[in-house]
Amino acid sequence: MNITKESIDALNAVVKVEVSAADYQDKVAQILQDYRKKADIPGFRKGHVPMGMIKKQYGKSIMIDEVNKLIQESLNKFLTEEKLDILGNPLPKIQDDFSWDADDYSFEFELGLAPEFEVNLDAKKKITQYNIVADKDLLDKEVENIQKRFGKLVSKEAVEEGDNITGTFVNEEKEINKKSTIELASIKGKVNQKKFIGAKVGDVIELKTKGLFDDDHKLMGALGLTHDEIHELEIPLTFTVEEINVTELAEVNQELFDKVFGPDVVKSEEELREKIKEDAEKQFQTQADQQLLNAVTEYLVENTNFDLPAEFLKKWLAVAGEKPMTPEQAAEEFEKSEKGLRYQLIEGKVLKDNELQINFEELKDFTKGFVKAQMAQYGQLNPEEKDLDDIVQRVLSNQDEAKRLQEQLVSKKLLDFYKENITFKVKEVTYEEFVKEVYK
Missing domain, CATH: 3.30.70.1050 (Trigger factor ribosome-binding domain)
Incomplete structure (x- = not known):
């Protein structure tokens, strides 16, 4: 041969x-x-x-x-x-x-x-790294949410601002007959809110689905419909009032602190706010890290220049799947997947050149940390090492789960590497400002 x-x-x-x-x-x-x-x-x-x-x-x-x-x-x-x-x-x-x-x-x-190329981490236009802080408004809202959660419901005769209303939404044509509890504050627009103000048990209120709630997901829950079913839904509704309640806020005292965090973990409102701030900013950090990784990915794809064997890849795509493609379909598929392929090559280059590849022991340790965090959410703070090892073995024996965790670990390694080797423009923002800038 x-x-x-x-x-x-x-x-x-x-x-x-x-x-x-x-x-x-x-x-x-x-x-x-x-x-x-x-x-x-x-x-x-x-x-x-x-x-x-x-x-x-x-x-x-x-x-x-x-x-x-x-x-x-x-x-x-x-x-x-x-x-x-x-x-x-x-x-x-x-x-x-x-x-x-x-x-x-x-x-x-x-x-x-595969093309030969170099990855330049010296960004000419600085990438923004967001530092999301929990501001006073957010802390005020979270304290109030805790007070509501542990408060008590008080029945009322007529609806006023801030009340919760239980009733049944009906539309015969769409066969909607759903009992729901809604907050008046979640009803969108003064015109709609005025229809509820002063209503009593037994009153029937006529509404329209379009623009009824400040969030379409609340409409989904209120009517018991799926996301597809509420998309561009414009139908009349009736709402029959059955209960009117207001939440009497729980007092901010030691009894509330103990209910939320356990006995004597928090001993003052100042400590409560610090704890809320700490927990919130941990969650914000996860979102900020994901956004940063996405931003670096976009930057590297746009600023790392190399050619691909495009015609070969189109021919390969035409025959690689379960169903053969026409040349036109393969060209369209290549166009959709080209950006992802470019980043795969860039990612592979960064991992190889900087010896960031993971081994099985690292994956086991990462999985163990993931399992411990999951168990902690259910109050199991000090699991036996043998029990942990058994769970880790079961998790990693599932190929899909092992692949997902491996991808998470690779992303973590890359993010840590980028943070150490790229100079970012750090910007401190509130969560609302972050959402407006990133998801606008």
Whole structure:
């Protein structure tokens, strides 16, 4: 067997695999002997079927199968030994005059080669790193939310601002008949709110779904519909008032602190606010880190220039999936996936050049930390080490879960690396300001 590579350009090559009869004949003969021993053909004793008959019936298909296996094994070995970094998989070139009736064969495979490039982390235009702080307004709202959560409901005769109203939404055409409790503050617009003010138990209020709530997700919950069902939903509703309540806020005292955090963990309103601020900013940090990783990703994709073997990749995409694509479909798919492929190459380059690849022990430790955090949420603060190890083993035996955790660990390593090696423009913002700037 002879394998040679011809470079077309920096991103494309053709590998030629030449197979002679001597490369596969012994293996084919051995398999035919095994077939002969096991063949059960009427008129012949088992194991005594003439070899000519076995060859005639099975010889060609066995030979084709063995040649294909030999080509695949040899091609994979060649790519490994030559350290060829390819994109996609080798594509066999069509040979119009090819015939399996010959003894010697020649096959050609197109290769798309990964480009060589450098990743420059010295950003010319500084990337913004957000530091999200919990401001006084947020802390005030969170303290009030805690007071509401541990407050008590007081029944009322008529609806006023700040009340909770329980009733049934009805629309016969859409077969909506849903009992819900809503906060008057979540009703959007003064016109709609005025319809509720002064209403008593038994009153029927006429409404419209469009613009009824300040958040469409609240409309989903109130009507018991799915996201798709409420999309652009414009129908009339009736709401029959059944209960009117106001939440009497719990007092901010030691009893409240103990209910929220456990006995004597927090001993003053100042400590309560500090605890809320600490917990909130931990959550904000997770969002800020994800945004920073996204921003770096966008920057590197836009500012790391290299060519791809585009035509090869389009041909490969056309045949790589479960269903073949037309050239037009493959070109469209390439356009959609090109950005992701570019970042995969950049990410791989950063990981390799800076020795950031993860090993199994790191993945186990990361998974253990993840499991401990999950258990802590359910009050299991000091699990036995053996129990932890057993859970980690079960988690990592699930391929999908292991892959997800591995991706999270890679993202963490990259983020830590970027924070150490890129100079960012740090900007302190409140959470509302962060949302406006990032998700505008």
